[in-house]
Amino acid sequence: MPGDKKHNWYLARAERAFQNGNVLEKVKAIVGPNNMPAIEQSKLAEEALTRMKAGKKPTPKQLAALEFVIRLMRPVPLSQNGALANLDKQVAPSFPDWPTFQTSIKPYLYSIGRIDIAPKEGIGTGFLVSDGILVTNKHVLDILSKGSGELEKGQAVVRFKFESGSTDDETPTDITGVIGVHDELDIALLKVNKQKFTKTRQPLALDTTPVETGLAVVAIGYPFEDTKRNPLFINALFSKKYGVKRAAPGEVSSTGENSIYHDCSTLGGNSGSPILSMKTAQVVGLHRDGYFLYRNEAVDAASLNEFIQPHL
Amino acid sequence: MTEDINPIVTFSRINKAFNKSEAVMSTAHQEAEAKSKDPVEAATRMAALGNALKVLEAADAQAKSKVLVSPDDAVACLLQTFLAQKAVEENKVQPLNPHLKEAKFDDHDVLGWIGSFFTWWKKIKPAKWQTAPPDPETIPGNPSDFRLAVLGDWGTGRYGAPVSAKSIENDPTGYDVLMHLGDVYYSGDDKEVQKQFLDFWPKSPKKPNAVNRACNSNHEMYTGGHAYFKKTLPTFRQKASYFAVQNDHWVLCGLDTAYADKDLAKEQVLWLRRIVAQNQGVRKVILFSHHQPLSWIEEQHPKVVGKLGDIITGGHIFAWYWGHEHRCVLYDQHPQWKLHGRCVGHGGYPYFRKDWAKMGGTPEAGDKNWVMLPAKGFAPGGRVLDGPNPLIGGHDDPIKYGPQGYMSVQFSGKHIFETVHAPDGTKLYDRQLV
Numbered sequence: 001m002p003g004d005k006k007h008n009w010y011l012a013r014a015e016r017a018f019q020n021g022n023v024l025e026k027v028k029a030i031v032g033p034n035n036m037p038a039i040e041q042s043k044l045a046e047e048a049l050t051r052m053k054a055g056k057k058p059t060p061k062q063l064a065a066l067e068f069v070i071r072l073m074r075p076v077p078l079s080q081n082g083a084l085a086n087l088d089k090q091v092a093p094s095f096p097d098w099p100t101f102q103t104s105i106k107p108y109l110y111s112i113g114r115i116d117i118a119p120k121e122g123i124g125t126g127f128l129v130s131d132g133i134l135v136t137n138k139h140v141l142d143i144l145s146k147g148s149g150e151l152e153k154g155q156a157v158v159r160f161k162f163e164s165g166s167t168d169d170e171t172p173t174d175i176t177g178v179i180g181v182h183d184e185l186d187i188a189l190l191k192v193n194k195q196k197f198t199k200t201r202q203p204l205a206l207d208t209t210p211v212e213t214g215l216a217v218v219a220i221g222y223p224f225e226d227t228k229r230n231p232l233f234i235n236a237l238f239s240k241k242y243g244v245k246r247a248a249p250g251e252v253s254s255t256g257e258n259s260i261y262h263d264c265s266t267l268g269g270n271s272g273s274p275i276l277s278m279k280t281a282q283v284v285g286l287h288r289d290g291y292f293l294y295r296n297e298a299v300d301a302a303s304l305n306e307f308i309q310p311h312l
Numbered sequence: 313m314t315e316d317i318n319p320i321v322t323f324s325r326i327n328k329a330f331n332k333s334e335a336v337m338s339t340a341h342q343e344a345e346a347k348s349k350d351p352v353e354a355a356t357r358m359a360a361l362g363n364a365l366k367v368l369e370a371a372d373a374q375a376k377s378k379v380l381v382s383p384d385d386a387v388a389c390l391l392q393t394f395l396a397q398k399a400v401e402e403n404k405v406q407p408l409n410p411h412l413k414e415a416k417f418d419d420h421d422v423l424g425w426i427g428s429f430f431t432w433w434k435k436i437k438p439a440k441w442q443t444a445p446p447d448p449e450t451i452p453g454n455p456s457d458f459r460l461a462v463l464g465d466w467g468t469g470r471y472g473a474p475v476s477a478k479s480i481e482n483d484p485t486g487y488d489v490l491m492h493l494g495d496v497y498y499s500g501d502d503k504e505v506q507k508q509f510l511d512f513w514p515k516s517p518k519k520p521n522a523v524n525r526a527c528n529s530n531h532e533m534y535t536g537g538h539a540y541f542k543k544t545l546p547t548f549r550q551k552a553s554y555f556a557v558q559n560d561h562w563v564l565c566g567l568d569t570a571y572a573d574k575d576l577a578k579e580q581v582l583w584l585r586r587i588v589a590q591n592q593g594v595r596k597v598i599l600f601s602h603h604q605p606l607s608w609i610e611e612q613h614p615k616v617v618g619k620l621g622d623i624i625t626g627g628h629i630f631a632w633y634w635g636h637e638h639r640c641v642l643y644d645q646h647p648q649w650k651l652h653g654r655c656v657g658h659g660g661y662p663y664f665r666k667d668w669a670k671m672g673g674t675p676e677a678g679d680k681n682w683v684m685l686p687a688k689g690f691a692p693g694g695r696v697l698d699g700p701n702p703l704i705g706g707h708d709d710p711i712k713y714g715p716q717g718y719m720s721v722q723f724s725g726k727h728i729f730e731t732v733h734a735p736d737g738t739k740l741y742d743r744q745l746v
Contacts, residue, residue, distance in 0.1 A: 049359075051356070052355070052356045052359040052360060052363075053359055053360055053363035054360060054385075054386060054387070055356060055357060055360035055386060055387050055433070056356065057352055057353055057356050058352070058356070063352060227351075228341065228342070228345060229338070229341050231345070231351035231352075231354050231355045231358075232351060232352065232355045289337075289338075291337050291341070291358065291362050292341070292355060292358045292359060292362065293355070293358065293359035293362055293363070294337075294358070294359070294361070294362020294363070294365065294366070295362065295366070297331075
């Protein structure tokens with residue numbers, strides 16, 4: 001039904017991305033005004049999206065164009081040596097706060113880790129909110145604990161580095177127990193060994209103020225190959241490098257009860273990722289699940305904070 | 313009779329079922345993959361399902377799950393039809409208010425049903441096209457005079473729809489032609505067409521030989537148009553989804569703008585061109601369709617108007633009645649095309665009132681039912697029916713919803729008198745058009 005605020009926002013975003021020329025201009029600006037195939041890509045991408053939303057298979061050409069546009073607009077830069085890579089110059093204008101974020105996130109990057117079933121089977125992502133509390137999803141705990149909901153030392157570890165292109169020489173941190181679980185919101189607080197925080201390594205802070213639709217956000221985590229729920233585009237987006245720390249920029253697409261919805265490119269291993277405001281590098285949500293070309297869901301920071309506070 | 317019609321399927325219920333537990337969408341994705349031939353098809357079905365949920369959410373923003381909502385999205389409507397049927401089959405229906413029942417289901421139900429949804433959806437293919445006779449059929453009775461009743465977007469079986477039907481049936485003079493401009497919600501499957509359309513369609517007891525005609529529409533085509541082609545057309549003794557009926561002075565031509573979405577499929581243009589040519593200087597031509605050739609609010613459909621070309625631009629069409637937009641608008645005569653455009657889409661769908669003042673609308677002096685609007689783009693100025701909808705009372709605040717009803721047209725020789733009626737038959741507007 002045309003006319004409501006949310007519908008208009010979806011329309012505006014779709015137009016921004018595919019219709020009203022902004023993408024075309026960006027693409028054109030990148031490849032040069034004489035490079036007409038770039039314009040064709042965006043038009044074809046729009047056609048692909050329209051067809052898929054209507055349940056009609058796009059043509060191979062349309063699909064390739066959509067892959068191009070998604071890779072362009074929703075990239076997943078790697079973290080290397082404690083710093084996030086620059087955005088490609090083609091997408092950088094869409095995220096003007098990225099350079100600031102690259103600096104402001106640095107003290108927190110090594111407080112976000114890959115959660116493994118010991119010794120080294122990657123399952124999801126977790127982040128520290130204090131020197132002994134790791135936040136992740138309840139469904140990650142379920143996998144780690146094989147459904148029992150309980151953990152003891154030796155079952156699971158968290159690796160706070162594990163970056164592409166560098167050796168992870170840090171001893172993994174033991175996960176030693178379960179502090180609390182929120183079944184409905186899919187939150188688990190895991191107990192980890194005390195961490196050494198310094199000026200250059202800090203626990204993540206939560207920003208509990210309500211987020212606005214359109215807020216630029218970043219999901220940081222360890223995406224794993226997930227061809228079942230994401231049958232297309234993943235190799236183009238992730239270059240077959242999975243299970244290493246990545247940061248996915250995107251936008252808050254809407255909000256709901258205890259939830260925010262975003263469009264960062266995420267995969268299965270992103271369960272438990274912090275969703276960070278690109279402006280402040282503070283946590284605005286806890287990523288919990290996502291559905292191909294639909295939306296990603298996260299617990300909002302206010303609900304997360306309410307659950308965490310008694311345990312701090 | 314309302315006891316038999318499907319319950320409504322609210323976004324609130326869908327949202328709880330699909331988004332409460334990750335298992336539902338995960339299972340949906342597994343089912344999409346299992347039921348698809350290749351990854352692209354699986355991805356397409358997943359994208360379409362996700363989009364349907366978004367569209368339903370946006371469409372429900374104002375209604376807040378208190379009335380029937382049926383967006384223009386095939387997968388969203390198919391999902392609603394499917395969930396309504398499953399809920400009925402498994403006796404999961406409960407009152408939403410004293411007048412309306414809703415399908416009551418949860419995430420556990422959907423987990424069990426979602427595989428069947430993909431199987432059903434995948435099987436849907438368009439119904440076989442049917443070819444109309446080349447020449448118009450003659451309207452029985454007086455060759456000079458007849459009366460026409462027009463209903464659009466009427467197939468809800470609720471709100472103003474059954475009330476308008478009764479008024480048409482009880483009209484003391486009766487009607488010679490009864491016309492539906494399309495839309496049976498959610499997706500016009502067999503049961504919906506039977507229970508929300510054919511069972512309620514007005515009889516014409518005073519004119520037993522009355523001609524009934526129905527335009528095809530996007531909502532009927534969401535299920536491939538099978539119920540429309542195989543139930544509605546035979547019931548109406550209508551040979552195809554495009555049609556023509558005539559008397560000595562007028563020829564009424566219905567177009568199918570839905571078999572190919574917002575387009576004119578197959579031979580329709582050539583068929584119409586022949587009829588227009590044959591009637592040049594003999595009869596005036598009036599068109600009927602589901603989709604609009606012009607509008608203040610919705611997009612114009614360039615394929616339809618473009619294919620008709622000089623039939624439209626040459627001033628060969630006297631008037632055009634359409635639905636789809638869920639409101640009643642009487643446009644002034646088009647300055648170039650010379651046609652009189654009428655949107656009669658206020659038959660049964662609960663639609664929201666617009667802030668017409670923002671579009672330059674001003675209440676008609678002395679008649680609070682109408683707002684006068686200036687020309688916009690291709691659309692000339694005109695009047696739109698406005699005001700509360702008392703038939704929404706008991707469901708939601710009537711002030712939020714626009715009025716429903718129908719139109720009647722009296723053809724007397726070369727003259728036309730048109731009337732806009734409230735559902736109870738009250739005249740809201742009438743005038744001699746020519």
